[in-house]
Amino acid sequence: MKTKDVVIGITTAILLLVIAIAIILGGTGWTPLTEIRLLAKFYLENCFNLFDKNYWAASPEAVSAMLWDYRGIDTYYETAVFFLAVISGVALFRIAEVKVGAISSMRRELGLSIIVKTVTRIAFPLIITVSASVALHGHLTPGGGFQSGSMMAVAFLTAIAAFSRYFIEENLKLTKDNFLTLRSVGLITIAILALAPILAGSIALMQNQAKPWSSTPSFPEALGILWTAGSIFYYNLAEFLTVGAGFTLLFLLISIPEEEFRRILRL
Amino acid sequence: MSLFAASLITFTLTIGALFTYLAIKSRDLLKATIFSAAQSATYALIFFLLMAPDIVLAYIAVAIGIYTVILLYIISKTERYEEVES
Amino acid sequence: MNFEIFLQLYGYLALMVIMVISLYGIVRGASLIKKLIALTIFGDTANALIIFLGFKFGEIYPPVLPTLKPTLEDIAWFVSTAVDPVPQCLVITAVVINMAITMFLAFLVIQIYRLYGTTMVKKIAKLKG
Numbered sequence: 001m002k003t004k005d006v007v008i009g010i011t012t013a014i015l016l017l018v019i020a021i022a023i024i025l026g027g028t029g030w031t032p033l034t035e036i037r038l039l040a041k042f043y044l045e046n047c048f049n050l051f052d053k054n055y056w057a058a059s060p061e062a063v064s065a066m067l068w069d070y071r072g073i074d075t076y077y078e079t080a081v082f083f084l085a086v087i088s089g090v091a092l093f094r095i096a097e098v099k100v101g102a103i104s105s106m107r108r109e110l111g112l113s114i115i116v117k118t119v120t121r122i123a124f125p126l127i128i129t130v131s132a133s134v135a136l137h138g139h140l141t142p143g144g145g146f147q148s149g150s151m152m153a154v155a156f157l158t159a160i161a162a163f164s165r166y167f168i169e170e171n172l173k174l175t176k177d178n179f180l181t182l183r184s185v186g187l188i189t190i191a192i193l194a195l196a197p198i199l200a201g202s203i204a205l206m207q208n209q210a211k212p213w214s215s216t217p218s219f220p221e222a223l224g225i226l227w228t229a230g231s232i233f234y235y236n237l238a239e240f241l242t243v244g245a246g247f248t249l250l251f252l253l254i255s256i257p258e259e260e261f262r263r264i265l266r267l
Numbered sequence: 268m269s270l271f272a273a274s275l276i277t278f279t280l281t282i283g284a285l286f287t288y289l290a291i292k293s294r295d296l297l298k299a300t301i302f303s304a305a306q307s308a309t310y311a312l313i314f315f316l317l318m319a320p321d322i323v324l325a326y327i328a329v330a331i332g333i334y335t336v337i338l339l340y341i342i343s344k345t346e347r348y349e350e351v352e353s
Numbered sequence: 354m355n356f357e358i359f360l361q362l363y364g365y366l367a368l369m370v371i372m373v374i375s376l377y378g379i380v381r382g383a384s385l386i387k388k389l390i391a392l393t394i395f396g397d398t399a400n401a402l403i404i405f406l407g408f409k410f411g412e413i414y415p416p417v418l419p420t421l422k423p424t425l426e427d428i429a430w431f432v433s434t435a436v437d438p439v440p441q442c443l444v445i446t447a448v449v450i451n452m453a454i455t456m457f458l459a460f461l462v463i464q465i466y467r468l469y470g471t472t473m474v475k476k477i478a479k480l481k482g
Contacts, residue, residue, distance in 0.1 A: 008381065016373045023365050033357055034411045040437040048418050049428060060418035062438040063321045063445065071442055078446040085453035092460045134324065142320035142417055146449045150328035157336055227421065243449060247333065250456045254340050254463070261467060273360045280367035287371045287394055291378035296386050303390050310397055317408050318415045318436045321445055322400075329452045334393055337459050341386055345466040349384040350473055 043070060054212050058221040059139045059229035067144065068235045072206035076194055079242065083187055086246040090180070093253040111163045120162040127155035131244070138236035139229035145239025152240070153247030165255045179249040186241030193231050193238070208232065276316050283309035294349045300338040307331050357410045364405050372398045385462045385472040389455065396451045400444045407437030416441065 030037070036044075046055040047065040057065035067075050111117060131151035138144035159167060168174050197207040202216040208230040210218035219230035228234070283306050290302035307330035314322045375398060378391025416438035418431050466472050469480055 008377070012373055012377055015376070016369060019369050019372075020366070023369070028406055031361070031406055032409065033361070034409055036407075036409060036435075036437045037439070040407075040439050041432060043438060044416065044432045044435055045428060048423060050423060051425060060421060060423075062416040062418075062435065063441050066438060066442040067445065074443075075446055078450050081450050082453045085450075085457045089457050089460045092457075092464055140421075142415065143324055144321065144445075146445055147321065147324035147328065150325050150333065150449060150452070154328045154332040157333065161336060246453070247456070250460075254337065254456075254459065258344050258467075265467065270356060273356050276360060277363050277367075280364060280371075284367050284371050284374070287374050290390060290394065291374055291382075291387075296384065296390075299387060299390050303394060306394060307397065310401055313401060314404060317404050318413055319404055319441050319444075320415050320417070321441055322404065322448065325445060325448050326397075329448055330393070330397060333452060334455065337456060338386070338390065341389070341459050341462055344463050345386065345472050346384075349382075349387055351383075 053209070056209055057230070057232070058209055059232050061139060061141065063142070064139050064144050064229075064232055064236070068206070068232045069208040069230070072194070072208070076190070076206060079187070079190060079239070082243070082246065086183065086250060089250050089253065093256070111167070112161070116162050120158050124155055124159050127151060127158070131155065131240070135236050135240035136233075139232040140227070145236040146243055148236075148240045149243025149247065152244035153251065156244075156248040157251050160251055160255050165252055168252065176249060176252050179245045179252065182241050182245035183249060186238045186245065189238035190235065190242065193234055206231075272316050276313060279309045279312050279316075283313070294351065296342050296347055296349060297339075300335060300342065303338070304331055304335045307334065365402075368398055368402050368405065372402075383473055383475070385465065385474060388474075389458055389462065392458070393451070393455055396447075400447055400451075403440045403444050403447075407440035409436055 042055075043066055044062055046052070047057045047062045047070075048060040049056050057069040059065040059069070131148040133148075134143035134151060135145060135148035138148065156168065163171075194206045197214075197216050198205060200216045202214055204211070204214060207214060207216070208219055209221070210216065220228070221230050222228060286302050286306035286309065290299045290306060293299040293302060307326070311323055311327050311331065314326055372395060375391045375395040379388055379395060382388040382391055412434050413436050414434045416435040418427070420427060423431070462472060465477065469477055471477060
């Protein structure tokens with residue numbers, strides 16, 4: 001046991017030393033102190049350049065513009081990874097069939113104390129509102145689909161923790177399948193928006209604003225007075241649904257009492 | 268970038284390293300979860316000071332809210348104490 | 354030594370220390386839950402390191418243009434003051450996807466506990482079948 005600890009300590013120290021040497025020798029690439037890299041300069045210059053619309057993304061927020069336009073395929077595949085993680089979680093817990101009626105009679109005793117319940121009752125709609133606001137302004141201010149989806153999941157998580165999961169299923173009438181449907185609607189919207197330029201004859205997947213070599217028109221950058229930044233607004237909304245409903249689905253599954261599973265698995 | 272913000276970043280990073288050490292060392296998994304959440308809070312402050320508001324919005328919800336509650340669910344469903352290896 | 358270089362070196366050093374500590378937790382953790390906690394810290398540290406690479410000093414603002422009718426001067430000001438948005442774009446998906454993967458691992462840990470009655474790695478390794 002003693003020698004094992006010594007070996008682990010020496011290995012950790014060597015690892016730290018190797019990483020430190022790699023960074024001192026320039027393993028992180030060119031890290032300038034007071035300026036930014038050329039690629040970042042290109043994105044910052046072009047993301048909302050009204051005077052040279054050849055490469056613009058119609059969004060004043062550089063991060064959203066890159067997320068859904070310049071580096072859109074990256075985000076597209078990340079969404080695919082998210083889809084796979086949620087689906088495998090659902091597949092692991094697929095045997096769960098919770099009898100609602102049996103527990104419905106003692107629902108008042110479920111959950112935390114009345115102070116927590118009152119506070120949650122006030123905070124729950126507020127968090128939902130903030131998350132929707134972050135999603136709807138994602139192309140103008142910091143925020144977007146991923147952030148607002150996580151916020152919505154936190155709102156449902158507080159509700160599940162304070163009231164128990166039967167509050168969501170009975171009072172809000174939202175079951176596991178509803179969330180699965182919402183998530184699928186979001187994913188299908190993202191896929192349609194991404195494939196629409198290709199179906200229209202373009203060569204670029206997820207084209208937002210038309211580039212000089214493009215043969216198809218760009219998404220309209222505003223609907224009336226509502227600035228939508230091309231397709232970024234719709235992508236943010238769809239990602240909001242996908243992430244929020246996907247996480248809430250997993251919370252609903254993880255909060256099923258363990259006795260249900262023991263009964264089904266006969267352990 | 269003022270001197271105050273820079274010193275705040277160094278201070279917060281040190282606190283984060285301390286909380287990481289406590290989280291890894293603690294045998295009580297509940298305490299480890301709380302230390303991990305505190306470490307996430309220091310990271311959220313660092314992201315804010317490094318001018319990344321997008322990441323702060325996602326990170327606070329994910330790392331302080333969801334991670335903590337998920338780990339608490341796991342602990343309540345499985346076991347709380349880590350056994351000392353012999 | 355001016356404080357910019359000090360901050361950069363100190364930031365790298367502290368993040369590396371956190372990374373190595375959490376790596377130790379992933380390798381040597383006795384329980385699967387402890388390994389999961391260490392894994393989340395490791396992923397967050399990697400994200401923080403990427404953000405740190407995109408940071409610059411001087412007069413800085415977030416990469417968000419504050420107006421919808423910018424002039425050329427506004428855009429020049431934006432380019433000269435905003436921090437690097439590329440690492441932020443890479444990290445924003447990584448945070449959420451890490452979360453999804455962690456949830457999946459949490460489901461796996463619970464399922465392992467249901468089937469084998471323990472989350473200790475050594476005990477699971479000793480089980481037959």
